[in-house]
Structures are given as structure tokens and as C-alpha cells.
Amino acid sequence: MLVLITYDVKTTTSAGQRRLRRVSKLCQNYGQRVQNSVFECNVDAAQFASLKIQLADIIDQKEDSLRFYQLGNNYKNKVEHIGVKESIDMEGPLII
Amino acid sequence: MLVLITYDVKTTTSAGQRRLRRVSKLCQNYGQRVQNSVFECNVDAAQFASLKIQLADIIDQKEDSLRFYQLGNNYKNKVEHIGVKESIDMEGPLII
Numbered sequence: 001m002l003v004l005i006t007y008d009v010k011t012t013t014s015a016g017q018r019r020l021r022r023v024s025k026l027c028q029n030y031g032q033r034v035q036n037s038v039f040e041c042n043v044d045a046a047q048f049a050s051l052k053i054q055l056a057d058i059i060d061q062k063e064d065s066l067r068f069y070q071l072g073n074n075y076k077n078k079v080e081h082i083g084v085k086e087s088i089d090m091e092g093p094l095i096i
Numbered sequence: 097m098l099v100l101i102t103y104d105v106k107t108t109t110s111a112g113q114r115r116l117r118r119v120s121k122l123c124q125n126y127g128q129r130v131q132n133s134v135f136e137c138n139v140d141a142a143q144f145a146s147l148k149i150q151l152a153d154i155i156d157q158k159e160d161s162l163r164f165y166q167l168g169n170n171y172k173n174k175v176e177h178i179g180v181k182e183s184i185d186m187e188g189p190l191i192i
Contacts, residue, residue, distance in 0.1 A: 007131070034163060035102050035104040035161060037131070038134075061178065067130060067134065069100060071165065071167075071174075072174075078165060080148070082163075083104075
């Protein structure tokens with residue numbers, strides 16, 4: 001299923017910048033960045049549970065926030081993009 | 097239906113900062129900010145169409161981007177939040 005992850009990490013300190021990098025790096029293991037603080041991850045239920053635990057552990061829950069939106073499997077007609085950086089279809093053919 | 101709107105606006109110029117303010121202000125008319133560049137808007141199909149046209153008109157499509165995720169009506173169990181600034185339930189009772 002597609003899970004959308006959005007995050008706000010307070011980066012006014014170097015610790016915050018480090019948290020941001022760690023959140024971003026972890027999300028990259030599960031999906032693709034579609035905007036600055038927005039990832040789309042293709043995960044099964046077990047991966048989703050694991051990802052949530054790991055992300056919750058990285059952020060400072062008094063400063064930062066994470067949101068998870070379960071878009072399900074039939075998501076392609078539910079997402080629209082306008083402007084730069086259209087995302088890649090992860091399930092489409094890879095053309096090199 | 098709930099529509100999630102995420103945006104990246106390039107704010108390295110004053111024109112960009114102005115675009116960001118305009119996008120944010122317009123989204124506020126339709127819903128609530130849940131993170132820095134993430135809004136949840138409760139709209140019908142006509143409002144959604146109108147909002148998209150207005151937002152597409154504000155941004156610089158060579159610099160910025162908008163994404164729209166239609167979460168439908170049965171969205172409450174599809175959204176999870178961790179950390180600061182839990183969103184308000186727009187359809188819940190208003191307690192003053």
C-alpha cells in the first residue's frame with residue numbers, strides 16, 4: 001500500500017538538522033521523496049509498523065511532527081501534481 | 097471529502113515568499129494547516145476544482161510544486177499523527 005509521510009522537523013539547532021537528515025534518510029529506504037518534507041512509501045503492514053516506530057524514535061516529539069496517510073493500493077487516480085519535480089512511478093517500467 | 101494539499105514553494109526571492117504567503121492564505125480558506133506546508137481541506141468536488149485552478153495560478157510552475165491527495169470521506173482511520181501540533185477535528189464539536 002502507498003503511505004504518505006509528511007514531517008516537520010525543527011531545524012534551528014544542529015541536533016534538529018541531524019534529526020531531519022535521519023528522518024529523510026530512513027524514508028528514502030522505503031520510498032521516494034516527492035517534495036521537500038513529503039515521502040511516498042510503498043510498504044506492507046509490517047514495514048509500515050516498523051517505519052513508524054523508527055521515525056517516532058528519531059524525532060523529538062516535543063519539537064517535531066510526523067503524519068502518516070494510508071492511501072491504500074488504488075491510489076493512482078487520487079494523486080495529482082502541478083509544477084516541478086513530478087514523481088517517478090515506482091511500479092512502472094524502469095527505462096534506462 | 098478530505099483533500100490533502102502539500103506544497104513546495106521556492107522562497108529564495110521575495111516573489112517566492114509572496115507566492116508562499118498567497119498559497120498558505122488560500123488554503124486556509126478551505127481547511128486547516130497540519131504542518132508547515134501541509135493542509136487538510138474539506139471540500140466538495142466544485143470547491144476542489146476551483147481551489148486547484150487558483151493554486152496553480154499562484155505558483156510558479158517552473159519553481160514550485162503542489163500535490164493533491166484525495167482521501168475521500170472515510171479518512172479518519174487513515175491518518176496518524178506523532179509529535180507536536182495535533183490537528184483539530186474540523187467536524188467534531190467546538191468546545192469553547
